[in-house]
Amino acid sequence: MDNVTIARATMGTSLAFHIVFAVLGVGMPLLMSVAEGLGLWRRDETWLLLARRWAKAFGILFAVGAVSGTVLSFELGLLWPRFMAFSGALIGLPFTAEGFAFFIEAIFLGLYLYGWDRLPPLGHWLASIPIVLSGAASSLFVVMTNAWMNTPAGFRLGPDGQLRSVNPLGAALNPSTSTEDPHMLVSAYVVTGFLFAAVYAAGLLQGRTDLVHRRGLAAGMAMGLVAVGLAGVTGDASARFIYEAQPAKFAAMEGVYRNQNGAPITIGGIPSSSQHRVLYGLEIPGALSWLATFDVNAPVKGLDSFPPGERPNPVLVHFSFDSMVGLGTLLGFLALGFWGLMLWRRRIPLWRPLLWAVVLAGPASVVAMESGWFVTEFGRQPWIVYGILRTSEAATSAPGLGPFFLIFLVIYGGLALTTARLLLAAAAHNRKPASGAEASPQRRRVSS
Template identity: 40%
Template sequence: MDNFMAARSQMALSLGFHIIFSCIGMVMPFFMAVSHFIWLKSGKPVYQNITKAWSKGVAIFFATGAVSGTVLSFELGLLWPNFMKHAGPIFGMPFSLEGTAFFIEAIALGFFLYGWNRFNRWFHWFTGIVVGISGLMSGVLVVAANAWMNTPTGFNYVNGTYLNIDPIKAMFNPAWFSQALHMSIAAFAATGFAVAGIHALMVLRKRNVDFHLRSFKIAAIFGVIAAILQPLSGDISAKMVAKRQPAKLAAMEAHFVTRPATPLLIGGIPDEKNKKVDHAIELPGMLSFLIYDDFTTPVKGLDQIPEKDHPPVAVTHYAFQVMVALGMMMMALGILYLIAIWKKKNWFEKGWFLKLFIAATPIGFIAVEAGWTVTEVGRQPWIIQGVMRTADAVTPMPGIHYSFYLFTAVYFTLSLVVIFLLYRQIKMVPFIYDVKPKTLHQDQSL
């Protein structure tokens, strides 16, 4: 493994782990705030119990997210010094503001965890809201920095020199809104389905049924709403990619040859050597319609882009197909959930319904990983789209593969620790609020 591949692998590994920790850490405070609010309004002690249990999970993921995020910050300088040398002064503002949001989140989380029976109860609830908002803002700011790499603005690039730097314009680059919206909704969908799936498993096993059923409903409604909204944000993102990164869109769709009434491909195996796709289902004109709102306008294919600037087509296409397929699965399950709320409340007692959510536990995060694969692999060979190639940004320092092996071990160890802590937390849920299965129908409301 050469330095370039080791650096890319280490960055991919770090991002892959951190994105899961950060998604859960920035979304679960909102679940916690809802259960806390219901407890304050209803006085039902089970919701206080849910709030306290979830707050411990938030603390776990805040800690692991902070550690993995700090490592990523060091890796940017360690692995890509040429990139940081030139890009740091331009897109450093969102990172600086993200640090501020992180500090606010840490302070608010401390207030929340240690504020039980010490603060005014509504102020205490408000500190939990601040944890969620500041965590969400941290995610949005980091995504804004990544969006700048995809649509670099806020500077002039003249003869290898970066001039007229405008950090505000760089932060609010053309892609920041679409990427931040898409990522935020994805985080809610992934975390909502994951948390709901765990509680559904406990309900199916008849463990603390009242506690887990109410927890399941709160988490699921977040995931369901996000999953139904996600295609709308995906449409906004796709239009932005078509305008600013046509090579990425062409790789996502394995679109080799520009032609009118460009079809949308479902599935398929890209043959990059012969510039074709085997075994795909073609929907004539649909890609043209999705991008340009008509069925005839040709979408730019890879044949109009220099081959040296082509992304890896197969990886990008497969990741995109996985992301879309899993997103559609979550949306379909979300529609079933809404039917259960409005018309079929007895489904919450049915094993098949709970098993669907149990099976869906990991799919949101698989979709998130696939989406980030599309974002990063689809931008190659550029680290700054159209300005700096990834190969030109890598460190010349030898022995990066040893760093990759070390960080791989660290991240897998960290994951095992998180799994152990969460497992212990679930096992420690008190049984005082358990409800016998036969009485579930008596109180199906939140």
């Protein structure tokens, strides 16, 4: 493999690994805060117990996420030196803001973890609010940088192609920010909700039908239901924006090769560049034009209208887009079905096929999120900064990237296994009968 391929593989692996911890860093604080708030409001030991257990797990995930996120910062400079030379002055503002948000989250997380039974109950719950807000803010600031790569703004180039003026705020608030940021934020809540629900559904399938597992399942599915609905709304807005701002990406997402009015949506299928069409797909006439512009006869640019060297890979982008939309739709139907049954029977449904579906929904939500990022990144190619700097021109020329990538994979594999073992050990400890160390503090907090 050449340096560009290895650099992309290394960066892609880092992002795919880190983003799971990043989205849990956004979603888990909200679940913790809501659970503790309900426990204090209702004087309910079960909700307080859930909040306490989730806080311990979050401490582990936060530490691993911090390490993997730091690695990404080094990789930007080491693997993409020309990108950083060009964009450093433009993307420094959101990265700096993300650093402040991270420090705020770390400070209050320390207070939250150490403050159980040391802070007053209300004060301890209030400490969770900055964690919720700073976790969400960190996500928004980081995604601003990716949004800028899709619609670069906030600068002026001279005749020689060098930067002549820089507006960091204009770069951060680039045109893509208003659609990409909200979609990523609600996607984080989608993944967190369904992963939590999957964990408790698995426990229920193993016969642990206690109130902790039933409420944990309900909390995850509640977050999943609200967030997946919002993800559909923000995703639709994002797709309409891409239709205007990145027509080549839009054509690859939908498998459109020829310019046409009244373009159909093609569900599934395999894009064939030799035949200039999608094979074996299901077409809905006029639907793509209508969804993009609310006009069934609106024009849609095809891939053939762009030079061959400026077209993204339609197979990767179309398959990733269909995976994201298809899995997101199934998750939405599952959440609606779960809550429909719950409202009808007036209790949490423990039907085994439904619980198995919830278990599968956890990893499916992660796949949907990763697929969305594949659409964003593969769809921008061959540009690292859309329309300005090509990916092939931005990668390092340093030798020895191959062995570095292999060592990198081994380290990340070990980190993933260690994280899994720690979480499983924490779960096993939670299944032990509560005594002294965990039970009595709960009663003290409820009665205070």
